[in-house]
Amino acid sequence: MVVLPSLFRKVPYGFFSLVFPDDCRICKTTLAEFSRVPICARCLASVAPMAADYFCVSCRTPFQNHFPLDDEGICRLCRTGTRGFDAAYCFGAYDGNLRELIHLFKYGRMKPLANTLAAHLAAALPRDRRFDVVVPMPLHWRRQWQRGFNQSELLARATARRCGIPMVNAVRRTRATATQAGLSNAMRRENVAGAFRVKRPRAIEARRVLLIDDVMTTGATASACARALKRAGAKSVALLALARVDRRLFDPANDVAETHAKAFSTAASIFPSASLFKTTEVS
Numbered sequence: 001m002v003v004l005p006s007l008f009r010k011v012p013y014g015f016f017s018l019v020f021p022d023d024c025r026i027c028k029t030t031l032a033e034f035s036r037v038p039i040c041a042r043c044l045a046s047v048a049p050m051a052a053d054y055f056c057v058s059c060r061t062p063f064q065n066h067f068p069l070d071d072e073g074i075c076r077l078c079r080t081g082t083r084g085f086d087a088a089y090c091f092g093a094y095d096g097n098l099r100e101l102i103h104l105f106k107y108g109r110m111k112p113l114a115n116t117l118a119a120h121l122a123a124a125l126p127r128d129r130r131f132d133v134v135v136p137m138p139l140h141w142r143r144q145w146q147r148g149f150n151q152s153e154l155l156a157r158a159t160a161r162r163c164g165i166p167m168v169n170a171v172r173r174t175r176a177t178a179t180q181a182g183l184s185n186a187m188r189r190e191n192v193a194g195a196f197r198v199k200r201p202r203a204i205e206a207r208r209v210l211l212i213d214d215v216m217t218t219g220a221t222a223s224a225c226a227r228a229l230k231r232a233g234a235k236s237v238a239l240l241a242l243a244r245v246d247r248r249l250f251d252p253a254n255d256v257a258e259t260h261a262k263a264f265s266t267a268a269s270i271f272p273s274a275s276l277f278k279t280t281e282v283s
Contacts, residue, residue, distance in 0.1 A: 022038045059078050102214055115158050139173060211237055
């Protein structure tokens with residue numbers, strides 16, 4: 001019975017394809033081996049850690065040069081205490097095949113991917129850091145009901161098993177928040193402010209918490225959750241995310257255009273009768 005799985009994986013594809021016909025959901029090549037997820041070994045192995053010459057030593061945000069960092073290598077958000085967490089770690093950039101894997105896991109309901117993705121999470125953790133408890137980023141109950149599961153909880157369970165520490169659903173999302181897409185950093189922080197409440201404070205009191213999320217964009221949501229954990233008595237909170245949006249990839253010209261559009265929108269609300277500020281909606 002022990003050798004059956006390995007023998008089954010080596011069954012000639014001519015027979016395999018008759019019973020389990022499928023293609024890799026990423027590169028579309030024909031699968032030649034049985035797997036719990038329809039993704040080929042090449043695509044699974046293609047994801048790589050994020051690389052950067054300059055990054056904040058606290059939140060690990062990558063930068064194109066050293067100017068945003070002080071002499072100790074810390075960015076402005078961390079210097080001013082805007083971040084609610086004490087540190088942040090992330091495996092890779094939210095693009096390419098890693099983004100595809102996350103989408104298949106999150107929206108394609110491929111739950112078996114949790115163990116594979118958790119291995120990448122574990123690889124992103126510094127070997128000298130120790131934690132007492134793993135806490136998943138909560139979803140609002142309506143979103144979890146629609147999706148059927150919380151992807152961060154599955155990642156947190158797999159990570160907790162690897163680290164040999166308990167996982168606790170310690171935080172509840174008290175209200176549904178508007179989507180963060182398209183919001184400025186300040187608007188993102190305002191959108192999620194007060195959206196989390198710790199429902200099991202004894203489980204995290206005086207403990208080093210490892211907060212698990214799948215994707216980090218600006219860190220506003222994680223910061224709000226981390227603040228709730230600290231108010232409830234957590235000794236420290238570190239964020240561990242599978243991927244983060246790499247702001248270095250953004251086109252500066254688009255950012256300038258967006259800034260100008262917001263300026264005109266604000267002016268139009270102040271001077272609605274001025275023809276100079278009248279705009280037409282672009283679909």
